Amino acid sequence: MPGFYKSKGFILTYFEFxxxxxxxxxxxxxxTVKVLVCSMILYVxxxxxxxxxxxxxxxxxxxxxxxxxxxxRGTSLLVQLFWAYYVLPFFGISLEAFTAGVVxxxxxxxxxxxxxxxxxxxxxxxxxxxxxxxxxxxxxKRIKRIIIPQIFPIILPPAANLTVExxxxxxxxxxxxxxxxxxxxxxxxxxxxxxAQCFGTALLIYYIMARFALVPFLRWLEVLAARKVGKEKx
Amino acid sequence: xxxxxxxxxxxxxxxxxxxxxxxxxxxxxxxxAIALIVGLFFLLGQRTPSKIFNCINxxxxxxxxxxxxxxxxxxxxxxxxxxxxxxSAWVCGMITIGLHFGTYMSEVYRGALEGVSKTQWExxxxxxxxxxxxxxxxxxxxxxxxxxxxxxxxxxxxxxxTPLLSTIGVAELxxxxxxxxxxxxxxxxxxxxxxxxxxxxSIPAAMWVRKLERDVxxxxxxxxx
Numbered sequence: 001m002p003g004f005y006k007s008k009g010f011i012l013t014y015f016e017f018x019x020x021x022x023x024x025x026x027x028x029x030x031x032t033v034k035v036l037v038c039s040m041i042l043y044v045x046x047x048x049x050x051x052x053x054x055x056x057x058x059x060x061x062x063x064x065x066x067x068x069x070x071x072x073r074g075t076s077l078l079v080q081l082f083w084a085y086y087v088l089p090f091f092g093i094s095l096e097a098f099t100a101g102v103v104x105x106x107x108x109x110x111x112x113x114x115x116x117x118x119x120x121x122x123x124x125x126x127x128x129x130x131x132x133x134x135x136x137x138x139x140x141k142r143i144k145r146i147i148i149p150q151i152f153p154i155i156l157p158p159a160a161n162l163t164v165e166x167x168x169x170x171x172x173x174x175x176x177x178x179x180x181x182x183x184x185x186x187x188x189x190x191x192x193x194x195x196a197q198c199f200g201t202a203l204l205i206y207y208i209m210a211r212f213a214l215v216p217f218l219r220w221l222e223v224l225a226a227r228k229v230g231k232e233k234x
Numbered sequence: 235x236x237x238x239x240x241x242x243x244x245x246x247x248x249x250x251x252x253x254x255x256x257x258x259x260x261x262x263x264x265x266x267a268i269a270l271i272v273g274l275f276f277l278l279g280q281r282t283p284s285k286i287f288n289c290i291n292x293x294x295x296x297x298x299x300x301x302x303x304x305x306x307x308x309x310x311x312x313x314x315x316x317x318x319x320x321x322s323a324w325v326c327g328m329i330t331i332g333l334h335f336g337t338y339m340s341e342v343y344r345g346a347l348e349g350v351s352k353t354q355w356e357x358x359x360x361x362x363x364x365x366x367x368x369x370x371x372x373x374x375x376x377x378x379x380x381x382x383x384x385x386x387x388x389x390x391x392x393x394x395x396t397p398l399l400s401t402i403g404v405a406e407l408x409x410x411x412x413x414x415x416x417x418x419x420x421x422x423x424x425x426x427x428x429x430x431x432x433x434x435x436s437i438p439a440a441m442w443v444r445k446l447e448r449d450v451x452x453x454x455x456x457x458x459x
Contacts, residue, residue: 199309
């Protein structure tokens with residue numbers, strides 16, 4: 001291969017490469033975004049539910065949440081992914097690759113998110129609970145109207161980190177045959193052996209997605225949440 | 235093919251899995267050691283007098299942090315041979331894990347250094363201590379306890395990311411499970427065993443890190459016993 005670089009300018013061959021395989025990589029990127037959005041929705045819901053369950057006074061509910069969180073945080077995401085895709089059919093549950101990937105990602109990151117939610121709820125000053133109590137709010141209303149709006153500015157910064165981690169983790173679904181950006185890059189690599197070009201481009205696309213789309217969006221959410229409770233954020 | 239769990243098969247593959255577990259622990263340990271050192275270099279790179287160099291270093295750290303480890307592994311494994319450097323899967327894996335987690339580690343170090351109050355520096359300046367002496371005797375002893383929980387967390391993190399190494403053919407636990415599963419066409423037992431082994435190793439490790447964190451907080455006076 002080194003001769004290949006000498007025969008033509010590297011930049012020129014790179015444009016030829018993009019011309020030929022750019023569309024495939026972009027299609028893969030669309031799938032990656034789909035996986036990201038679906039698993040993001042799933043993990044946010046799961047972490048809310050289990051974060052609240054973790055704070056429950058009922059030992060059974062709290063126990064379930066603790067076991068769930070410890071289990072999914074204790075094992076590797078790749079193992080969970082392969083388990084969902086290759087082992088669940090043994091029990092008669094055959095998931096499509098995309099579904100298996102989204103479910104595994106959602107469950108794994110939901111466990112991390114639940115801990116963030118728990119910490120966020122605990123960080124709301126005790127006076128807020130007492131005030132809501134003394135105003136005779138029902139427990140549901142107390143959580144919904146007083147506590148939840150206040151936890152967003154607290155949990156969003158760590159949740160933003162977690163979401164960037166999620167974007168990176170979506171690359172793993174390629175290993176259970178979801179045709180995403182990583183899968184396409186691997187595929188192109190095995191056909192053309194232009195490894196530097198295809199993996200380099202894939203890395204760049206992930207970087208651009210994280211740095212110029214996902215992170216600004218999450219920062220915007222942070223500002224929005226801070227403004228909502230009357231705290232100006234820089 | 236028999237459906238449910240087969241104990242005889244489990245016992246049959248258990249020795250193989252145990253040996254592979256040792257490989258996983260080895261990979262995590264070596265990767266962690268490299269990450270600790272690489273993190274130091276990234277930290278130093280952020281604190282040079284040259285603004286441009288700091289900026290480049292910062293962007294490099296951001297780039298490595300926001301791209302998937304999996305593709306970085308592929309990149310190192312497949313691209314280096316194109317430039318005439320052929321390394322074994324083990325070496326590639328260790329380099330990539332070291333680089334990837336080194337960037338995280340540099341953030342841990344940075345946070346710890348910034349956690350030492352500025353007045354400590356001013357006091358040392360007033361006492362006319364040299365910079366090296368200040369670091370060695372005043373700042374680092376205070377920064378180290380702050381860094382311990384973060385460092386511990388990433389040790390567990392590296393351990394949980396070692397299965398990725400199987401994609402480039404490092405013979406660790408997950409690789410062994412896939413090989414055994416493919417050979418016998420039974421994935422239930424190998425993958426479940428991998429999950430159980432990971433749980434039994436990483437939960438005590440995580441608990442130990444949490445205890446360390448508590449101890450550090452107590453010694454710093456942040457929480458009471």
